[in-house]
Structure formats: structure tokens, C-alpha cells
Amino acid sequence: MSFAWAKQYEPQSGFTKWIDEKLPLPRLVYNAIGAGYPVPRNLNYMWNFGVLAGFCLVLQIVTGVILAMHYASNTEVAFGQVEHIMRNVNWGWMMRYAHANGASFFFIVIYLHIFRGLYYSSYKAPREMIWLLGVVIFLLMMATAFMGYVLPWGQMSFWGAKVITGLFGAIPFVGEPLQVWLVGGYAPNDSTLNRFFSLHFLLPFVIAGVVILHIWALHIPGSSNPTGVEVKKESDTVPFHPYYTAKDGFGLGVFLIAFTFMVFFLPNFLGHPDNYIEANPLSTPAHIVPEWYFLPFYAILRAFTGDLTIPFTGIVLIQAKLLGVIAMFGSILVWFFLPWLDKSPVRSGHYRPMFKKFFWFGLIPTMIVLTICGGAPAEEPYVLLSQIFTAYYFLHFLVILPIVSQIEVPKPLPFSITEAVLGSDKEPAAQPA
Amino acid sequence: MTIRLAGIIAGLGITAVLVLWSLVPGVIALVTGPPAEKPAYYAFKEKPVEPEGGFSFAGPVGKWDYAQLQRGYSVYKQVCSACHGLKYVAFRNLEELGYSEEQVRAEAATWNVPGIDPDTGEATMRPALPTDYFPNPYPNNVAAAAANNNAIPPDLSLMTKARKDGSNYVYSLMNGYVDPDPEKLAAAQEKGFETPMGLYFNPWFENVNLAMPPQLYEGSITYDDGTEASVPQMSADIAAFLTWTAEPTLIKRKQTGWFVIAFLLFATGLAYMSYKQIWAGQKPKKK
Numbered sequence: 001m002s003f004a005w006a007k008q009y010e011p012q013s014g015f016t017k018w019i020d021e022k023l024p025l026p027r028l029v030y031n032a033i034g035a036g037y038p039v040p041r042n043l044n045y046m047w048n049f050g051v052l053a054g055f056c057l058v059l060q061i062v063t064g065v066i067l068a069m070h071y072a073s074n075t076e077v078a079f080g081q082v083e084h085i086m087r088n089v090n091w092g093w094m095m096r097y098a099h100a101n102g103a104s105f106f107f108i109v110i111y112l113h114i115f116r117g118l119y120y121s122s123y124k125a126p127r128e129m130i131w132l133l134g135v136v137i138f139l140l141m142m143a144t145a146f147m148g149y150v151l152p153w154g155q156m157s158f159w160g161a162k163v164i165t166g167l168f169g170a171i172p173f174v175g176e177p178l179q180v181w182l183v184g185g186y187a188p189n190d191s192t193l194n195r196f197f198s199l200h201f202l203l204p205f206v207i208a209g210v211v212i213l214h215i216w217a218l219h220i221p222g223s224s225n226p227t228g229v230e231v232k233k234e235s236d237t238v239p240f241h242p243y244y245t246a247k248d249g250f251g252l253g254v255f256l257i258a259f260t261f262m263v264f265f266l267p268n269f270l271g272h273p274d275n276y277i278e279a280n281p282l283s284t285p286a287h288i289v290p291e292w293y294f295l296p297f298y299a300i301l302r303a304f305t306g307d308l309t310i311p312f313t314g315i316v317l318i319q320a321k322l323l324g325v326i327a328m329f330g331s332i333l334v335w336f337f338l339p340w341l342d343k344s345p346v347r348s349g350h351y352r353p354m355f356k357k358f359f360w361f362g363l364i365p366t367m368i369v370l371t372i373c374g375g376a377p378a379e380e381p382y383v384l385l386s387q388i389f390t391a392y393y394f395l396h397f398l399v400i401l402p403i404v405s406q407i408e409v410p411k412p413l414p415f416s417i418t419e420a421v422l423g424s425d426k427e428p429a430a431q432p433a
Numbered sequence: 434m435t436i437r438l439a440g441i442i443a444g445l446g447i448t449a450v451l452v453l454w455s456l457v458p459g460v461i462a463l464v465t466g467p468p469a470e471k472p473a474y475y476a477f478k479e480k481p482v483e484p485e486g487g488f489s490f491a492g493p494v495g496k497w498d499y500a501q502l503q504r505g506y507s508v509y510k511q512v513c514s515a516c517h518g519l520k521y522v523a524f525r526n527l528e529e530l531g532y533s534e535e536q537v538r539a540e541a542a543t544w545n546v547p548g549i550d551p552d553t554g555e556a557t558m559r560p561a562l563p564t565d566y567f568p569n570p571y572p573n574n575v576a577a578a579a580a581n582n583n584a585i586p587p588d589l590s591l592m593t594k595a596r597k598d599g600s601n602y603v604y605s606l607m608n609g610y611v612d613p614d615p616e617k618l619a620a621a622q623e624k625g626f627e628t629p630m631g632l633y634f635n636p637w638f639e640n641v642n643l644a645m646p647p648q649l650y651e652g653s654i655t656y657d658d659g660t661e662a663s664v665p666q667m668s669a670d671i672a673a674f675l676t677w678t679a680e681p682t683l684i685k686r687k688q689t690g691w692f693v694i695a696f697l698l699f700a701t702g703l704a705y706m707s708y709k710q711i712w713a714g715q716k717p718k719k720k
Contacts, residue, residue, distance in 0.1 A: 041715060080520075080521065083521045083590070083591070086680075086682070087521065087526075087681060087682075093680075093682045093686060094686070094689070097686075238715060242711050243711060243712065243715070246704070246707050246708040246711045246712070247708050247712070249704040249707070249708065250701065250704040250705045250707075250708040252704075253697060253700055253701025253704045253705070254701060256697050256701075257694060257697045257698065257701060260690065260693045260694055260697060261690070261694060263690070264686055264687060264689060264690025264691075264693060264694070265493055265687060265690050267686070268594060273594065273595050273596055273597050273599065274595070276591045276594040276595035276679075277587075277591075277595045286639070303451065303455065304450075304451065304454075304455050305455045305458075305459055306454040306455040306458050306459070307454065308450055308454050309454070320454075320455070323450065323455075327447065327451075330447070334440075337436060337440060340436040340437070341436065341437055341440045343437065379469060380459075380463055380469060383459060384456070384459060384460065384463070387451055387452075387455055387456040387459065388456070390451060391447075391448045391451050391452060391456075394443075394444050394447045394448060395444050395445075395448055397440075397444070398440040398441060398443055398444025398445075398447075399440070399441050399444040399445060402437040402440055402441055403441070
């Protein structure tokens with residue numbers, strides 16, 4: 001499970017020896033995030049986001065469990081109960097703002113983590129399973145975040161729930177009964193709120209379980225690194241502790257400064273004012289928009305404006321709504337196939353000139369434009385832009401990546417990580433005392 | 434190889450469906466169809482403006498202006514409370530505006546809230562206690578709609594958070610009953626714009642025609658502290674008061690934030706130095 005030169009856990013005292021025999025948990029931690037885990041020595045700051053994502057999950061569970069102690073999932077009282085937390089519960093406002101902004105920051109961290117994986121092709125063999133589990137975690141996060149946003153029972157909660165559950169209605173034949181069954185009625189109601197609360201409490205623990213698998217799978221090949229050259233010998237690595245615990249500690253500090261700045265000074269900046277109006281099934285908001293982290297996918301959903309018909313006959317094969325739903329789910333499902341779509345033997349984007357151009361001038365602008373379009377009203381030029389960039393999104397992953405990986409001439413790779421870091425593959429100079 | 438081939442076919446297929454059935458018809462409609470137009474009222478719409486001198490609570494070091502909050506409370510009590518509730522605010526909360534416990538008890542007693550007759554058990558009205566919440570002026574939404582030309586006056590507790598740029602919005606709206614610009618009006622009327630009977634023109638409202646008549650007039654209330662009750666003054670005061678009702682913890686939040694960020698800057702500085710020290714000798718020298 002690890003490199004031959006990994007340090008072994010050696011219990012010193014009688015007590016730790018006794019523990020190590022009965023339940024070698026300290027040994028597990030030592031090998032997972034301690035000195036017993038050799039990590040490439042050349043990781044850059046983009047490798048901080050895995051630990052930060054884990055921190056976000058813990059933050060959300062802790063604040064969420066506290067909020068659940070004061071919340072009530074009943075449509076009659078839910079909105080007022082959230083105000084009770086904001087006004088009467090000691091430090092309740094801080095818990096709620098931390099939880100709401102924590103969700104946003106969790107997604108910021110996860111998006112950076114995913115972009116790291118895409119740019120450095122972390123999904124390639126031997127790390128396919130880590131990537132697949134990561135996509136599962138992302139899907140679970142989306143479900144959890146969506147259901148969490150419904151709980152305050154504001155206008156956007158209600159209408160967002162209505163729009164998103166309505167997507168299931170697009171499925172042919174079984175769509176409508178399926179939607180009624182999932183929602184527990186024809187529109188979001190008390191049953192919906194109760195089941196969403198129940199699942200919103202459950203899913204984070206499911207995520208935690210998949211995170212354990214994700215990290216387990218990571219420890220088999222070990223971390224990837226910015227050169228994409230695999231670890232060859234001991235001089236390529238440093239032990240996780242103290243080297244990366246120290247670096248992650250600094251990264252966590254920077255993250256917390258940005259996070260607490262939003263919590264204490266702009267707590268509602270990423271939210272929508274309409275969610276401070278209690279849900280009213282009789283009054284539709286002017287623009288129903290999801291939370292910012294769903295906007296690119298919402299833009300893909302709305303890009304499909306025309307039914308797929310047989311020309312000149314008027315026979316509808318697939319309705320526009322269903323096309324949008326398929327595309328929206330498909331936009332994430334394609335990630336599952338990435339390890340096999342991109343066959344370039346070179347991992348790091350640094351050494352892939354063509355890939356790099358498509359990444360920075362194709363994919364990144366696409367995600368930005370789709371985010372803007374998802375938040376804009378369904379009018380021109382946003383519809384046209386979301387159509388063009390949705391097309392690019394799918395072309396990028398399904399057509400460009402396979403072809404580029406076939407025809408691209410990569411730049412020469414360094415012989416080893418040691419060479420990439422030190423300029424020559426000799427043992428690093430002795431550390432100054 | 435099979436997956437890549439399937440991927441390329443799927444990618445081209447999705448693109449073809451999107452381009453041929455959605456994008457092309459969209460472009461054709463865009464070119465041949467009539468240009469999309471915003472509704473006529475858009476010509477009048479104004480962005481919220483801040484009162485002269487701004488709000489004391491704005492910005493990262495903002496503070497409540499307690500005299501202003503108390504003035505805003507009297508505007509609410511004497512004007513707004515006739516139609517609008519404040520259901521998430523309790524009378525005890527008024528202590529945060531600088532009133533003493535006795536003052537709050539006396540102030541609460543000037544309000545009537547629904548109660549139960551202790552002898553007969555029948556519904557009755559009783560003077561409010563500090564623990565009571567502000568009462569809704571109407572017994573239910575039907576009564577509220579019937580009394581107000583079918584427009585239900587919304588609860589004001591959260592109004593400044595429920596609108597974009599809420600504090601400035603409330604100020605601008607209350608201060609914003611003006612006559613429409615005659616030139617813009619003539620142009621808009623050609624497109625069918627009108628202010629129907631029973632509605633009032635206000636360029637800060639969502640669709641510029643508002644069911645609430647102008648409420649604030651020069652001197653319509655008298656302030657205890659002798660401040661001249663001009664319309665902009667009352668508008669700013671009620672906006673400040675409603676900012677407090679929407680988020681009583683606003684100032685505490687910002688003050689806490691300074692401590693938290695100061696601590697984190699210090700801790701992160703330490704973390705940076707230990708990171709650099711631990712890594713010393715492991716990083717290549719820059720050439």
C-alpha cells in the first residue's frame with residue numbers, strides 16, 4: 001500500500017504498544033496522513049484542496065448538526081424557525097451563516113480540486129478509481145446542497161424545488177407518477193420538506209463514507225504530482241507529516257480568512273434576497289435561479305430550446321425539456337469516462353501544448369460563460385451563448401480530448417520528480433542543521 | 434478505442450441536436466422575428482440610492498445610530514403598523530434600541546395583542562407584554578386583502594433582506610413617490626403603459642406601479658427628539674429601523690468578524706512561518 005521506504009509506525013510506550021496490538025488506529029493514521037505516507041515533494045498549492053474539502057465536510061456536519069437541533073421541518077413553521085435560529089439562539093446567526101456560506105465554499109474548493117484533476121489528468125491510470133469515487137462524491141454533494149437549500153422554506157427554496165423535481169416529469173411514460181412519488185404530492189409540500197430534511201441529514205454521512213473510499217484508493221498508488229512523472233525513489237518524496245501537514249495548515253489559514261470574511265461581512269452576498277420571503281405556492285418569483293454553484297449545469301439544461309422532431313412531419317421524437325435533462329446529467333456523467341477518453345500517456349497539462357490551449361482557452365471560459373448564462377434570464381444573447389458553450393462543453397470532453405490525446409506531441413518529461421525539482425537527479429543537498 | 438469512438442459519436446450527436454434543433458431555429462427567430470423588447474415600465478426603473486450621508490451601519494465598521502433607530506420605530510408605530518406586521522420582532526428586542534426595561538414594559542403595554550380571557554376562555558385583546566411579538570394588524574390574509582384592494586401588505590420584519598440592496602431600497606421607495614418624467618411617460622404610454630386606478634407610480638418598485646399609497650408627508654409625525662420630520666428623514670429612519678428588524682445581530686456580526694479575522698491573520702502568519710521553516714532546504718534554489 002505504500003512505498004518501500006515509507007517509515008513504519010513504532011509504538012514507544014507500553015500503552016501505545018498495547019493499543020497497537022488491539023486496535024492499530026494510530027498506525028492507520030500514521031500511514032494515512034502521518035510520517036508513514038511518502039508524498040511527491042513537488043506538489044503545488046493546487047494539491048491543498050483535498051484536505052480543504054475534507055475540512056469543509058466536517059465544518060458542514062458540525063454546523064449542520066447544531067442547526068438541526070433548533071430547526072423544524074414543517075412547512076408551517078420552518079421559515080420562522082430559521083429566523084428563531086438567527087435571532088434567539090445563542091450564536092445561531094453565526095452557525096447559519098457559516099453553514100450557508102460553508103456550502104458555497106465547499107463547492108469553490110471542490111471545483112478547484114476537480115480543475116486540478118482535469119489539468120494534471122489525475123484521473124489517469126493508476127488513479128481511475130479515485131476519480132470515479134470523486135465524481136460520486138460530487139453528485140452526492142449536489143443532491144445534498146439542493147435539498148439543504150429547500151429547508152429554509154423561502155421563495156427560492158420552494159420554486160427551486162419545484163423546478164428541479166419537475167425535471168423528473170420529463171422522463172417519458174413514468175415521469176409524472178415518478179415526480180409525484182418523489183415529491184409526495186403535486187407540488188413541494190410538508191412531505192417534501194420532511195423527506196428532504198431527513199435525506200439532507202443522512203447524505204453527508206454517506207459522503208463521508210465515500211470520502212474514506214476515495215482516500216483509501218488514493219493511498220494505493222499515492223498522490224499524483226504536477227510533473228505527472230510517477231515516484232521512482234525516496235528522493236522523490238517527503239513524508240506527509242510534517243511537510244504537508246505544515247503546508248495544509250497554512251492553506252487552511254488562507255481558506256479560513258476568505259471564508260470568515262464572507263460569513264461576517266457579506267453573509268448574504270452569495271444567496272438570493274427572495275429566500276428571505278416565506279414560500280408562497282401562489283406567487284412565482286420573476287426569475288427562478290438555483291444557487292451559484294449549479295448555474296453552469298442550469299445553463300446546459302436551458303440551452304435545449306427546441307424539440308427534436310423529424311423535419312417537415314412535426315413528429316416529436318424527444319421533447320426539449322427531456323433533451324435538457326439528459327444533457328444536464330450527461331454533462332457530469334461524461335466525467336466518469338474521462339480516464340478512457342483521454343489516452344495521452346502524459347498526465348500533466350504542463351507538458352501537453354495542445355491540451356493546455358484547449359483547457360485554458362476552451363474549457364475555463366466555457367465554465368465562466370455558462371455560469372453567467374445560468375444566472376441570466378432566458379433571453380438573448382444568453383440563450384445563444386449557452387447553446388454555443390454547451391456544445392463546446394460536450395465537444396471538449398467527448399471529441400477534442402480523444403483526438404488531441406491521439407495527435408498531440410508532448411514536450412519531453414523530466415526523468416524524475418527529483419530532477420524536476422532540483423534540476424539534476426542527484427540526492428538533494430544535506431539539510432542545514 | 435471503443436469508448437473513444439463512442440465518445441466522439443456521442444459528442445458530435447449532442448452537438449448536432451443542439452445546433453440543428455435549438456440553435457439554428459433560435460438564430461432564425463432572432464433574425465427574422467420582431468426584436469425582443471423589455472416591458473414598457475423598464476424605462477422608469479431606478480436603482481436604489483442611499484440617503485444623504487449614507488447609513489451609519491453600512492460598511493465594515495458601521496454602528497447603529499440608536500437615535501435614528503428610535504425615530505424609525507416611531508415611524509413604524511405611527512404609520513406602517515396600521516397595515517404591516519413585524520412578526521419576528523418581540524417587544525423585549527426594543528431594549529437593543531437603547532430603551533430601559535421599564536420603558537419597554539410601558540411601550541409594550543401601549544399595544545394590544547390577541548389574548549384569552551382568563552375567566553371565560555374567550556378570545557380577547559390584552560395589552561402586550563415584553564415577551565410578546567409585534568401583532569399583525571389584520572386577523573388573517575383574507576381580511577388584509579379585503580381592506581387593501583386585494584394587495585396583502587407584507588410583513589416588514591425581513592424586508593431589507595428580502596430585497597436587493599434592501600436598506601437603500603426601502604429608503605428610495607418610501608422617498609420615491611414622484612410624477613413620471615413626462616417624456617418617458619409619453620413614450621411608454623404608446624407601448625401601453627399606464628398606472629391603473631388604485632395603484633401609485635414609484636420608479637423604485639418592481640414594476641413601478643405600487644398598491645401602497647404614499648405614506649410619508651412633511652410633518653406627518655412628530656419626533657420625540659425634535660428632529661424635523663421631512664420625507665427623506667422619515668424614509669431614512671424607517672429604512673434604518675427595518676434594517677435592524679431584519680438583522681438585529683448586524684453590528685455584533687461585523688465586530689466579531691474583526692476579531693476572528695485578526696486572529697486568523699496572526700495564526701496564518703505563524704502557519705506560514707512554520708511551513709517555510711519545515712521546508713527550508715527541501716526547495717530548490719531559484720536560478
